[in-house]
Amino acid sequence: MRGTALLSILAIWWLVPTAESHELVKPPKALRVLIITGDHGHAWRETTPFLKDLLTKAGHQVDVTETPRKDLTAENLAKYDVLVLNYRNTPKGAKENPESVWSEENKQAFAQAVRNGKGLVVYHHASAAFVGDSDWDREFEKIIAGGWRRQGYHGKMHVFVVTVRKEHPITRGIKEFTHGRDELYQNSVIPPGVEILATAYSDKNKDPKNTGLHEPMIWVGHYGKGRVYHNVLGHDVEAMKSSRQFQILFIRGVEWAATGEAYYPAD
Ligand SMILES: [Zn+2]
Structure with missing residues (x-):
């Protein structure tokens, strides 16, 4: 009898949602995120604040560098759990913002940080940040786990359905969603x-x-010990605003790249 009562209580406890179940599940600590930008060919001045706000509201501590030439050093990168790449090297951007151009030392510091276990998030056209034929360009393709390279392309922007193909901490609770014009x-x-x-x-x-x-x-992939989340969605702020699932997946991608787990709840 007592056993049955206990089971009933347990069943009720299990079934009745607690207040906490609807609240944000916080990671063990606020993750330290560095968004690397300053050149892109896309509207990085608009997409960067959106991404910063998204991650800040999810409980993380976000810094932005628009001067990778100054900030991509081993010493500075050591302060962060995860790097978000919203950057592409363009001749126009290099002219406008010379401090956005990565030196050989910057490239090596970036590669080594990820190789040694720093998380990396590749956002949209950062997939094509370096697409030449140099040793660096080929290494970059390995660091970011493939992507646009030179053969990538897209057709006209339109609304489409995104389908989850694999159970993973990042995709937990999400199966399929309609994504806005992208x-x-x-x-x-x-x-x-x-x-x-x-x-x-x-x-x-x-x-x-x-x-x-x-x-x-x-x-998702790995480069050395580093976890890499590669997301090609989100051409502009409007596209990123168009689906909550895109945002959830992005926040979780950052968390997973940093820690190997994802904490942000599905709505
Ligand atoms: Zn685009």
Whole structure:
């Protein structure tokens, strides 16, 4: 009898949601995030504050560098748990903001930080940050777990459905969602060993240039000891605002790259 009563109490305790279950589940500590930007070819001055705000509201401590030439040093990178790349090297950007250009030392400090276990988040066209043929360009492709390289492209912007393909701390509780008007990247380099977490169907009816294939939107990989979250969604702020699931996946991607776990709850 007592056993049954105890079981009933346990069952009720389990089934009745507590106040906490609807609140933000906080990671063990606020993660220290560095957004690297200052050049992109995209509207980095608009997307950076949006990303900063998103991560700050999720409980994290976010710094931004618009001068990677000054700030991508081993000493400075050591202060952070995770690096978010909202950057692409362009001739125009280099002219406007010479401090955005990565020196050889910056490149080595960045690579070494990730190799030694620093988390890395690659956001949208940062997938094409360095696409030449130098040793660095080829190493960069390995660091960011593939991506745009030179063969990547997209058709006309449109609304599309994103489908989760793998259970992972990042995708917990999310199966499929409609994402607002955005670029659908296609033909990305996906190296062996990478896990594809979400795809979107590249519909030829939307644009004849499209592949007619399910294209990777979010994937994870490793570079040395570093965890890498690669997300190609989010051309502009409007696209990032268009789906709450994009935002949840992004916050969790940052958390997972930093810690190997994801804490942010699904709505
Ligand atoms: Zn874009």
